[in-house]
Amino acid sequence: MTSNSDLKDKNDSRKILIALTVLISILTLSVILLSPSFMEIISTGFSPGIDLKESAVISFFVTLILLTILTVISGDGLLGEVQFVLIAFFVFFIIIWLMTAWIF
Structure with a gap:
């Protein structure tokens, strides 16, 4: 049988996994949406x-x-x-x- 602390650890682990998944998906989406602006900044920096x-x-x-x-x-x-x-x-x-x- 699992004890109360094991169930609490499982729930905490799930919450952390969900939070990390959401953060990684937000980071990926922001990189995709900001890549054209980032390329424009890079091209401006290397222009004459x-x-x-x-x-x-x-x-x-x-x-x-x-x-x-x-x-x-x-x-x-x-x-x-x-x-x-x-x-x-x-x-x-x-x-x-x-x-x-x-x-x-």
Whole structure:
């Protein structure tokens, strides 16, 4: 004879099996329904991005804003650090320009 705890374990096992079956069927249905959108996202991610001209404009303004913020925060201002700011501008500009063109 089966005891009361065995019947409770059987019922719990059935409930877990039903819950897992429902979850797997919902997951399968959602994958089937979302696959066209997922393929569109993937194709957008691998499409050609911006060219070097657009990237140069973006990187110029990003570098200008970034270096202005850095020089104001540094305390000496723009005039005290101008020799370092000019070098940093060109280095930041080249790095941000090429990384923007490569990533996007």
